Amino acid sequence: xxxxxxxxxxxxMRILCKKTDTLVGYLYQxxxxxxxPAWLDSAKVEVRYEPISAAx
Numbered sequence: 176x177x178x179x180x181x182x183x184x185x186x187x188m189r190i191l192c193k194k195t196d197t198l199v200g201y202l203y204q205x206x207x208x209x210x211x212p213a214w215l216d217s218a219k220v221e222v223r224y225e226p227i228s229a230a231x
Contacts, residue, residue, distance in 0.1 A: 179207035186227055190214075193221040 188202035190212060200214040202224060212218070 181205040181207055181209060184211070186213075188224040188226055190219075190222050191225055192219060193223050 182205075184203040184205045186201040187204045189198055190200040190202055191197065192199050198215065199219050199222060200212050203211050203213055205211065
């Protein structure tokens with residue numbers, strides 16, 4: 176974590192369930208470099224990450 180303030184963030188990865196391959200959240204990168212998951216429901220354990228550009 177950096178000491179710079181978090182001002183803006185953008186989604187950089189889709190978080191998918193390993194078992195069902197359904198979307199369960201997004202991974203955001205803040206302007207200061209911090210990463211933060213945003214879950215659609217509740218946090219999941221067995222997930223995989225897919226870059227946003229690969230999903231398009």
